[in-house]
Amino acid sequence: MMVCEYKPGLEGIPAAQSSISYVDGQKGILEYRGIRIEELAEKSTFLETAYLLIWGKLPSKEELETFEHEVRYHRRIKYRIRDMMKCFPESGHPMDALQASAAALGLFYSLRDLHNPVYIRDSVVRLIATIPTMVAAFQLMRKGNDPVRPRDDLDYSANFLYMLDEREPDPLMARIFDICLILQVEHTMNASTFSARVTASTLTDPYAVVASAVGTLGGPLHGGANEEVIQMLEKIGSVENVRPYIEDCLQSKSKIMGFGHRVYKVKDPRAIILQNLAEQLFEKFGHDKFYDIAQEMELVVEEKLGSKGIYPNIDFYSGLVYRKMGIPTDLFTPIFAIARVAGWLAHWKEQLAENRIFRPTQVYNGLHEITYTPIDKR
Numbered sequence: 001m002m003v004c005e006y007k008p009g010l011e012g013i014p015a016a017q018s019s020i021s022y023v024d025g026q027k028g029i030l031e032y033r034g035i036r037i038e039e040l041a042e043k044s045t046f047l048e049t050a051y052l053l054i055w056g057k058l059p060s061k062e063e064l065e066t067f068e069h070e071v072r073y074h075r076r077i078k079y080r081i082r083d084m085m086k087c088f089p090e091s092g093h094p095m096d097a098l099q100a101s102a103a104a105l106g107l108f109y110s111l112r113d114l115h116n117p118v119y120i121r122d123s124v125v126r127l128i129a130t131i132p133t134m135v136a137a138f139q140l141m142r143k144g145n146d147p148v149r150p151r152d153d154l155d156y157s158a159n160f161l162y163m164l165d166e167r168e169p170d171p172l173m174a175r176i177f178d179i180c181l182i183l184q185v186e187h188t189m190n191a192s193t194f195s196a197r198v199t200a201s202t203l204t205d206p207y208a209v210v211a212s213a214v215g216t217l218g219g220p221l222h223g224g225a226n227e228e229v230i231q232m233l234e235k236i237g238s239v240e241n242v243r244p245y246i247e248d249c250l251q252s253k254s255k256i257m258g259f260g261h262r263v264y265k266v267k268d269p270r271a272i273i274l275q276n277l278a279e280q281l282f283e284k285f286g287h288d289k290f291y292d293i294a295q296e297m298e299l300v301v302e303e304k305l306g307s308k309g310i311y312p313n314i315d316f317y318s319g320l321v322y323r324k325m326g327i328p329t330d331l332f333t334p335i336f337a338i339a340r341v342a343g344w345l346a347h348w349k350e351q352l353a354e355n356r357i358f359r360p361t362q363v364y365n366g367l368h369e370i371t372y373t374p375i376d377k378r
């Protein structure tokens with residue numbers, strides 16, 4: 001067998017062939033099925049983009065209406081899932097609640113039929129439809145309230161915002177939220193997608209695939225960074241404190257949250273769109289002083305780390321958008337999951353189409369031929 005060089009983090013090593021999305025990290029380009037995200041953010045909706053990613057083409061009007069109808073119809077969660085969630089500790093992180101709930105959903109659909117397109121479609125619809133309901137239900141139940149029933153007259157994003165606090169959202173907010181989901185839905189072979197594909201390659205069910213990916217997304221180096229950005233802005237507190245904060249981070253070699261990316265060596269194109277969305281929200285609903293701190297951070301980080309290709313990533317501005325919508329900080333990553341589930345499912349489908357179980361190798365650097373030492377001699 002060919003011996004390859006070990007690359008920590010598998011940097012630069014292709015883990016799959018995929019036609020779902022494409023990134024050019026030098027030029028700052030991201031495409032879903034060949035379409036630039038800027039165009040999708042302007043003209044598409046989250047559900048239409050999800051359809052594009054999963055089924056490989058933009059839907060016709062009728063196909064889109066059918067898909068939207070199916071998702072709407074499956075939004076309610078089973079009372080047994082809701083009762084299970086009620087038993088979760090209120091202090092637990094919503095990502096853990098989501099991971100457990102997504103896995104539990106699989107208990108109800110244990111007849112795996114991975115060669116059946118109907119099974120694939122039903123699973124896709126069910127997961128896209130119920131994940132937002134689970135996130136909203138946990139949010140209300142941890143405050144001691146009953147979950148709010150989904151509203152059939154509201155579209156996907158407006159309904160999620162409504163379920164969070166039982167108030168119909170402002171239309172601009174709902175549209176901006178929907179664009180955020182479009183921006184977060186897919187991003188080539190990132191950690192959680194890799195996790196989804198590895199799990200999928202064992203031919204387990206899609207609920208296990210999504211649960212494993214949710215677990216991977218939660219870490220602070222991946223989707224969890226958006227929460228940490230807000231905590232960092234809170235800690236910095238004022239524009240004057242930005243420079244000393246960054247200098248401290250550089251000296252102590254700690255990472256500045258919301259900056260840097262394995263692939264992008266320029267500003268993440270999603271961060272550019274999100275920054276613009278944040279500005280639209282500030283114009284309508286009032287300024288946020290955290291935005292001034294963020295802008296100053298961008299300038300100072302560029303000055304200090306621009307030569308290394310460290311610029312804002314998606315998580316830098318998404319938190320500011322969600323904060324302006326009044327969404328609690330620890331729901332930012334579950335919202336990332338609401339979007340990314342469609343990307344994971346597109347990869348699940350693609351993995352199944354040409355499956356071979358993932359079984360990489362390792363570079364063993366341990367000992368050999370060691371004899372067993374009895375316990376009283378150690």
Ligand code: CMC
Nearest residue numbers: 221222223225254255256257258259260261262313314315
């Ligand atoms: N702050 C300060 N220095 C940084 C940062 C940062 N945020 N990111 C990278 N660097 C430096 C790093 O110290 C290293 O320097 P040197 O070569 O001198 O040792 C160099 O840049 C390469 O960094 P790395 O950690 O080897 O790069 P990576 O590709 O393994 O990690 C990353 C990518 C995103 C995990 C990393 O940039 C990071 O930890 N960023 C902060 C966390 C964050 O914002 N994560 C969200 C990522 S985007 C969305 C997502 O994936 O969900």
